[in-house]
């Protein structure tokens with residue numbers, strides 16, 4: 001072995017030692033996190049503490065800069081550590097609110113979201129009951145002495161399920177739902193129940209590792225002081241809360257869920273029609289195109305009925321999708337007429353409309369693409 005090879009080997013050995021040391025330190029950090037979550041459970045404190053994380057990130061960046069390290073990389077590193085810390089804290093028991101343990105019924109509790117929240121609520125010490133499709137003959141028993149009922153059934157049967165459960169509920173029971181559609185649902189709940197009502201939309205799927213730092217949209221219905229403990233409980237689980245107006249929520253959802261999924265559907269359907277095989281396209285794609293292909297492809301790994309419910313959710317959404325499809329003429333005509341100048345004019349008008357957001361989109365998407373390329377490239 002040459003002298004050069006020998007020194008390379010000794011440097012690599014030193015790097016291995018340092019990496020092992022990092023792992024040991026992470027393990028020690030985890031042991032401390034275990035004590036943190038025990039203290040939080042004893043004192044009813046939340047898993048995710050935004051201020052603490054922001055302060056730590058700012059301090060870490062400063063220290064990294066002084067040590068001549070890449071500050072953005074250092075921030076990512078710390079964010080990953082804290083994310084794993086929250087996952088760890090979400091692994092066993094959860095803190096409960098000062099209002100104490102409650103009885104909670106999940107209607108549709110055997111679906112993905114129902115199971116996720118049933119497990120978390122159970123791990124918090126709440127009494128969890130499930131009412132699924134075939135359990136309606138037990139509805140009376142399941143709704144006795146009940147603090148909260150959450151409707152988490154497919155969109156298309158949400159309103160009829162609300163109407164069905166309403167008569168079983170006492171004045172004190174909170175009626176809530178997890179549907180991605182709010183204005184009609186909140187009206188249905190207020191109509192079916194005279195007690196506290198709150199409409200919720202967890203902005204995540206059932207496949208998340210844990211709910212810490214996930215967003216819960218909240219639309220006020222009735223009796224805020226009575227359902228306050230529930231919002232508090234979400235915060236203790238680590239969720240972020242955003243209060244929204246139901247109409248405003250639904251408009252945004254038409255665009256985000258309806259339109260976005262529809263664009264992906266159109267893309268996938270076109271690929272199928274012209275036999276553009278995703279594997280071949282992926283091989284020829286740089287990270288950005290690959291990311292787009294993945295955004296389209298991920299939909300088809302999921303349930304067709306779920307997407308049908310999202311796309312066909314209601315009349316407003318279907319109207320918007322038809323408007324969207326008809327709008328394609330504007331661009332199709334530019335292409336048909338080989339109107340390069342018209343294309344540039346339209347492009348610039350869209351850029352103006354997007355304003356500063358376009359720069360933010362460029363920055364965020366570049367970040368995402370670099371991370372993806374590093375992991376899967």
Ligand SMILES: O=C(O)C(=O)C[C@]1(C(=O)O)C=C[C@@H](O)C=C1
Pocket residue numbers: 033036047048049050052053056081082085086
């Ligand atoms: O300081 C806390 O409360 C923690 O739970 C620890 C920790 C971390 O791992 O540093 C994790 C989650 C919080 O959001 C903030 C910080």
